Amino acid sequence: MTINIRAANMELTDAIKQYAEEKLTSLEKFYDNIIHIEVDLGLDNHHHNKGDIYMCSAAVDVPGNIFKVEKQEENLYKAIDKVRDHLREEITAWKEKTRETLRGTTV
DSSP: OEEEEEEESSOOOHHHHHHHHHHHHGGGGTOTTOOEEEEEEEEEOSSOSSSOEEEEEEEEEETTEEEEEEEEESSHHHHHHHHHHHHHHHHHHHHHHHHHHHHTOOO
């Protein structure tokens, strides 16, 4: 599995990069055949009155499907966590649906 991390309107520090890698690499616990993950981190402060808003979006490439999630939060680490949690739910649901289809028990 490869991970590409990009940052827009902010500096991509080693701490942020390491945190994002750790969180998104943990998705392998739920599906071990992940090919690639693209992560975009950014600072969006143009149309918000309450200060800086951080954005995290990720695209997870698995055989036969691509999962895309984007979240915004006042804290970058919280945005990364929310993206990881949402991707975990999507991947788990997709994996279960695929498993049921292969067994022939589609509802």
